Amino acid sequence: MISSLMDSITQLLLGATVGYAVAGKTMGKKSLIIGGLAGVLPDLDFIPFFPIKDSFLYLKHHRGLTHSLLFCVTAPFLIAYLWQRFSVKNIFWTIFWLFFWGFFTHSLLDCFTSWGTQVFWPHPYRVAWNSIFIVDLFYTLPLLISIIVCYFVRTYHRAQRWIIGALMVSSTYLLLSVGIKMYVNTQFEALFHQHTIQWTRYTSRPSPFNLILWS
Secondary structure, three states, rough: OOHHHHHHHHHHHEEEEHHHHHHHHOOOOOOOOOHHHHHHHHHHHHHHHHHOOHHHHHHHHHHOOOOOOOHHHHHHHHHHHHHHHHOOOOOOHHHHHHHHHHHHHHHHHHHOOOEOOOOOOOOOOOOOOOOOOOOOOHHHHHHOOOOOOOOOOOOOOHHHHHHHHHHHHHHHHHHHHHHHHHHHHHHHHHHHOOOOOOOOOOOOOOOOOOOOOEO
């Protein structure tokens, strides 16, 4: 439960930073709030299963439709259209790209974790690169710091530098997790060979909150 909450906070912060990077010049700091909303919306797929109270059914369908490329493309069109109907300003494409990148980066981040994400829904295949734990403060903290700074600074360009910098740091950390995983896999395979263990398939993943200890 705590991991799920922290995961949602991370997705909220990622959505907020991506929202400002995409629409900060047009919408100002309001894009932080809307981007944060875009960052957590895909995880609301639990709502249809809430009255059923069946944890297995929820886990089976979690990270499905709302985490797919199909949803990333079609849902922003609908949201932008509805937004435009009730807005004076002509910002259809700003809203579209804000929600597109909010949804897409949410799904992409989930692919780096365990449990699998149905990016190609309705195809049942789940993408799970297992290179980072569902909660990792080293990934989340740069995003949080940049949002705090962005909120207090007055100029757009200065805020944008912090936002872009945080996204670069967090993205580099994700890529680092893949590199570490590749190295760890070579160590596991060397041990398999050393102990004459025959294998056809295995899964490696980091332990909670770090990239150092693996199982």
